[in-house]
Amino acid sequence: MNKSSAEAGRRRRFDQIVAVFHADMFRYAAWLCRDKAIAEDVVQEAMLRAWKSLDALRDDAAAKQWLLTIVRRENARYFERRRLETVDIDNLTASQAALLAVGPDEELNDLRESIFELDDDYREPLVLQVLMGYSTTEIGEMMGLKQGAVLTRLHRARLKLKENVAHEDRS
Amino acid sequence: MNCEEYRHRIAAEPSFDGGAGHLSECLACQAFRTELQSLDGKIARAMQIDIPTLSFPELPAIDTDNVVPLAPRAQRVRPAWFALAATVLLAAVVGIRMSGIGVSYESLADEVLAHLDHEPASLRPSITPVSDARITDVVPANVARLDHDAGLITYARSCKINGKTVPHLVIQGERGPITILLMPDEAVSKATSLDGENTHGVILPVGDGSIAIIGARDEKLERVEKSVLNSVMWST
Numbered sequence: 001m002n003k004s005s006a007e008a009g010r011r012r013r014f015d016q017i018v019a020v021f022h023a024d025m026f027r028y029a030a031w032l033c034r035d036k037a038i039a040e041d042v043v044q045e046a047m048l049r050a051w052k053s054l055d056a057l058r059d060d061a062a063a064k065q066w067l068l069t070i071v072r073r074e075n076a077r078y079f080e081r082r083r084l085e086t087v088d089i090d091n092l093t094a095s096q097a098a099l100l101a102v103g104p105d106e107e108l109n110d111l112r113e114s115i116f117e118l119d120d121d122y123r124e125p126l127v128l129q130v131l132m133g134y135s136t137t138e139i140g141e142m143m144g145l146k147q148g149a150v151l152t153r154l155h156r157a158r159l160k161l162k163e164n165v166a167h168e169d170r171s
Numbered sequence: 172m173n174c175e176e177y178r179h180r181i182a183a184e185p186s187f188d189g190g191a192g193h194l195s196e197c198l199a200c201q202a203f204r205t206e207l208q209s210l211d212g213k214i215a216r217a218m219q220i221d222i223p224t225l226s227f228p229e230l231p232a233i234d235t236d237n238v239v240p241l242a243p244r245a246q247r248v249r250p251a252w253f254a255l256a257a258t259v260l261l262a263a264v265v266g267i268r269m270s271g272i273g274v275s276y277e278s279l280a281d282e283v284l285a286h287l288d289h290e291p292a293s294l295r296p297s298i299t300p301v302s303d304a305r306i307t308d309v310v311p312a313n314v315a316r317l318d319h320d321a322g323l324i325t326y327a328r329s330c331k332i333n334g335k336t337v338p339h340l341v342i343q344g345e346r347g348p349i350t351i352l353l354m355p356d357e358a359v360s361k362a363t364s365l366d367g368e369n370t371h372g373v374i375l376p377v378g379d380g381s382i383a384i385i386g387a388r389d390e391k392l393e394r395v396e397k398s399v400l401n402s403v404m405w406s407t
Binding site for chain 2 (some may be wrong): 010015017019023027046064101107115126133151152155165
């Protein structure tokens with residue numbers, strides 16, 4: 001294979017993988033950082049890093065987890081670099097509020113806000129399980145946790161959301 | 172398993188299907204489980220957010236000459252007679268599978284799932300559509316008519332299911348590739364769920380035949396099912 005066709009093949013492979021998993025990358029980044037603009041930056045950085053290390057991905061069937069792991073690292077790097085404050089739910093910036101865009105379903109809006117307010121430790125495994133479809137074992141591998149710790153965090157996250165939903169129903 | 176253990180587990184994993192003994196005797200835990208499963212559906216909907224249009228960053232040139240390939244997986248050296256014997260055995264197995272002789276599956280669902288394992292190349296993520304000519308070749312007019320509303324078809328091949336040639340198509344879903352097998356001669360009396368290791372799907376009765384639709388475990392297939400059913404019409 002000559003050099004230009006190898007480069008074109010590499011680019012084609014990258015485009016295909018990113019096209020399929022771009023939505024997952026963005027949703028994961030958005031729920032990690034809770035800011036639409038930062039999520040877009042994180043995904044751009046993650047794509048750049050994925051492009052540079054594409055040759056380390058042996059099997060395209062593992063592309064989703066590989067990309068999400070890169071997004072996770074880029075999100076951590078982003079916050080290390082900027083030393084950003086945590087989100088204050090009562091004083092959201094426009095970019096943070098953009099994630100909580102209000103729809104016609106009030107119950108869903110309240111629930112989205114409750115998820116937004118969850119601690120990072122609880123929100124992330126919930127996103128990986130509910131949105132990305134990973135098992136508790138896989139979440140443990142991605143987050144560097146034992147399965148028992150993942151189960152506890154998921155349990156607490158749901159109970160907190162359940163409690164908030166019940167509270168909204170009462171008020 | 173007591174109530175506390177069961178509730179801890181179901182709140183961590185609402186799809187948890189263990190603890191059936193306890194569940195059958197405890198109405199409170201049954202109600203808790205239903206409530207948590209309903210909440211999970213709402214959480215999933217609340218987490219769906221608008222996705223911006225995909226735009227690629229400026230990608231630097233990579234010198235493919237200097238890319239160091241990952242070390243190949245370690246292989247044990249085997250004698251030449253082993254390779255010869257393995258080749259003969261493989262040829263025999265492939266021959267038997269291709270002819271359908273001696274291979275029996277307990278159900279159509281088992282055969283469909285086994286077929287996916289035999290064609291892993293079909294499940295590569297892709298955005299490259301197969302040509303219309305290829306689709307016409309795989310889905311001939313005397314078998315079915317296929318509208319293009321089914322989705323972006325990225326793989327099309329004629330395959331054998333239960334000894335009959337069927338069109339095997341793949342479209343791209345939200346969670347990865349979705350396999351569609353058009354089986355005009357495989358009648359099923361009702362929709363049958365498919366449950367693979369990392370996949371799930373359904374075989375839907377359609378006229379005198381059926382259509383299998385299989386996606387990643389977290390793929391929502393309802394919309395795909397509707398669109399496929401609206402796009403396919405048997406010719407006979």
